[in-house]
Amino acid sequence: MSALSYVSGDHHSAWSTYLAQVERVVPFLGELEHWVDTLRHPKRALIVDIPLEMDDGSVRHFEGYRVQHNLSRGPGKGGVRFHPDVTLEEVMALSAWMTIKCAALNLPFGGAKGGIRVDPRQLSVKELERLTRRYTSEIGVLIGPQQDIPAPDVGTNAQVMAWMMDTYSMNVGATTTGVVTGKPVHLGGSLGRVKATGRGVFVTGCAAAAKMGLAIASSRVAVQGFGNVGSVAAELFYQHGAKVIAVQDHSGTLFNAQGIDIPALQAWQAAQGKISAFPGADNIDDSAFWLQDIDILVPAALEGQITAERAQQLTCRLVLEGANGPTLPQADDILRARNIIVIPDVICNAGGVTVSYFEWVQDFSSFYWSEEEIDQRLDTIMKHALDAVWEKAQQLNVTLRTAAYAVACERILLARKDRGLYP
């Protein structure tokens, strides 16, 4: 294994977490181990400077990235994150998790990710549009409907995707809907995409709960992150009779032992831009979130949230990783020792990229599917992927994460091997 010169070596970074996860699958790769080093090397990493004229006339510079981790199985695919903590190493890890995710679901994509180190909440809509357009032009050398297809992630949404699509289209001189997914439906977006990730979390959660003999309707759930992923997952659990007793976002933590009224919280969040001070629950200390008496935990915010210490404290039986990389490797070991089942990010939150794949296919054929058709296909793919990984975990006697990596890495490395190395 060769270390990358541009990596910090920080053992708590998302990239370190990803590398540790790869390490755990190596004993199960057989002769494909010969190729595993390819997974430790992003194919391309672009750093861009984005000068932005602010509304007051001043100019600020922001750092942006697009990383294509692996392209062995198809064009790069993965979201764009706007967040003040974004770094190159984080984007590398997020792009690598996309490689594993797309292969675990058998989608014809490699893995990519992008981001800008910025707090989008501090920008006006016009500043955000200018920032997005300049970023899109700067990464234009890498993206394209057959090269690399961005999508939403933390801090971005359908509007940001519309600006990206429009900027790319202006630069190439033709409307190119297939360059990004997660667009508004009237601009070539797919029905079902907005709710797809949360829906996938719920569907895989139900399938896992059924295998464990855990009844959703009487379960107690805690959700960290109340954005695109967390709020939809919470809504589906609520609709199916579960009590969502704790919700946390960047502004604070809510608790209601009788269950929080999720539609009311969604309305509050939409109006306030945060969950804190919601009148239908108590505001509790953030650290208390991890101590509640629950059956199911849905981390749906950022990486590294389930530390070894928190893994010891959790009372749940099931963790559904809506977020990418929420569990540190040491915590994974503790959860396994405590018989807490973790449905890993690369399966659990794959509903989003799966419907992104549907969107990309629909854009190419200019033939659009009904929401019912999309939901049915999504549910089938998610359940099938979970079943395959569950069976693999039993066969190898490993966690579901390592089993998912075994399924995915076999596909990626076989593609690498058969494509060969020489130009």
Ligand SMILES: NC(=O)c1ccc[n+]([C@@H]2O[C@H](COP(=O)([O-])OP(=O)(O)OC[C@H]3O[C@@H](n4cnc5c(N)ncnc54)[C@H](O)[C@@H]3O)[C@@H](O)[C@H]2O)c1
């Ligand atoms: N959007 C997608 O389609 C998609 C698909 C798969 C995975 N994911 C992953 O899901 C996670 C959430 O993404 P999203 O699209 O819902 O983002 P989002 O921007 O819509 O929401 C993020 C949420 O996390 C909360 N948050 C931020 N910092 C926090 C902190 N320190 N503590 C608690 N909460 C905090 C925010 O308040 C917000 O509620 C990310 O890990 C992302 O990579 C997103």
Ligand SMILES: N[C@@H](CCC(=O)O)C(=O)O
């Ligand atoms: N950002 C999302 C969605 C990616 C996509 O749709 O391409 C993820 O992490 O899976």
